Amino acid sequence: MLITAGRVLSPTCDGYLKDGAVLIEDHRVTAVGPRSELAEPADAAQAADRDGPGAERLDFPDATLLPGLIDAHVHLIFDAGPEPLAGLQQSNEELLAAMRLRARQLLDGGVTTARDLGDRDGLALRLAAEIAGGSADGVGGPGGPHLLCAGTPLTPPGGHCHFLGGEVADATAIRALVRANIEAGATVVKVMESGGGLTKDGPRIWERQFPPEALAVAVDEAHRAGVPVAAHAHGTEAIAAAVQADVDTIEHCTWIVPGGGVEMRDDVLEQIVAKGIRVCPTISPNWHRLPQIFPDRAEAIFDVCRRMVESGARLIAGTDAGVQRARFGGLADSLGLYEHLGVPNRDILRMATTEAADALGLGDLVGAIAPGFRADLLVVDGDPLTDLGALRRISAVIAAGQLYRPEAAPSR
Ligand SMILES: [Zn+2]
Structure with missing residues (x-):
């Protein structure tokens, strides 16, 4: 699965990879980088093997991708x-x-x-x-x-x-x-x-x-x-x-x-x-x-x-x-x-x-979007570094590499 997003939160939470992409194989993140670098190989992989890692594509050009x-x-x-x-x-x-x-x-x-x-x-x-x-x-x-x-x-x-x-x-x-x-x-x-x-x-x-x-x-x-x-x-x-x-x-x-x-x-x-x-x-x-x-x-x-x-x-x-x-x-x-x-x-x-x-003793497994980490990701509408409320506007959750669409967010 290849996910692209307008912003991908850095592992230190202090900035974004703009126009980024995250490649997921099975339940792990295997690559993070600019969309231009990851999308093409993923497309090629898809052409060669329809079930390969790039076969499923999710694009969120206006959203932010952050760790679960x-x-x-x-x-x-x-x-x-x-x-x-x-x-x-x-x-x-x-x-x-x-x-x-x-x-x-x-x-x-x-x-x-x-x-x-x-x-x-x-x-x-x-x-x-x-x-x-x-x-x-x-x-x-x-x-x-x-x-x-x-x-x-x-x-x-x-x-x-x-x-x-x-x-x-x-x-x-x-x-x-x-x-x-x-x-x-x-x-x-x-x-x-x-x-x-x-x-x-x-x-x-x-x-x-x-x-x-x-x-x-x-x-x-x-x-x-x-x-x-x-x-x-x-x-x-x-x-x-x-x-x-x-x-x-x-x-x-x-x-x-x-x-x-x-x-x-x-x-x-x-x-x-x-x-x-x-x-x-x-x-x-x-x-x-x-x-x-x-x-x-x-x-x-x-x-x-x-x-x-x-x-x-x-x-x-x-x-x-x-x-x-x-x-x-x-x-x-x-x-x-x-x-x-x-x-x-x-x-x-x-x-x-x-x-x-x-x-929790999981510092090398979850909490960041990085190669080798579990593919636990959120797609949110907005920029949580300038507007924390963006965390309430979740359009997709990827849990251990599996896509999950949340119910409409409950009101307070
Ligand atoms: Zn308690």
């Missing part, structure tokens, strides 16, 4: 409705059917790689295998994005998201669940280090959940298997503990202190930067409504996001899709917060492409 986006924090098990836990009363088969549709919604929103950070009974892992099984190379395709999954998140008895089945009371149980998740196919381990808003009967959002040594045990067990750890941490104390334990990514990272205020600790932020720990702030696609819903702290959380960016912390894009107000496929809307905070579009695009890919 990465949403580094989703929960396919939740329905993104006002009561996301209500759906958990469904059977696993019913849930899996709903999750298939949500995976399609992610693709509709231009997401070709997603990290699922907590399910029940390994359902996201089942879906990941199903999507991979339906594609030529076993990595993804029109059924949904390539999924990296955590399986069952670790939490203390009665802790945040205990209803997903991951309650672990001691070090032995922690190690056993980490191993069980990895054996089931998990490629990331999720630990609930603080309380969370979804769990009304659990610890408060700013409270640490685990005793001090527990997180280190989880990190040790996961890292022995070469698997990274994502720590859910809203509270400032939980964030400090996660940094101390050398987790790989900190999720949410809202710096909430006892009582519900927001206070960032500069010494902890310095360590996040020094250790290269990635931060996934999980910005809702409906972020612009949050100041009305959480008048006491939404603006303060936006402000710490800005300060984290300015400090040089490496942020990655994520939506927490599935929880209240966080619809699937809303990543482009979510990125609008960073634009609102004054972050350059180039850096915002990196958060959802190269930076996220690196953080």
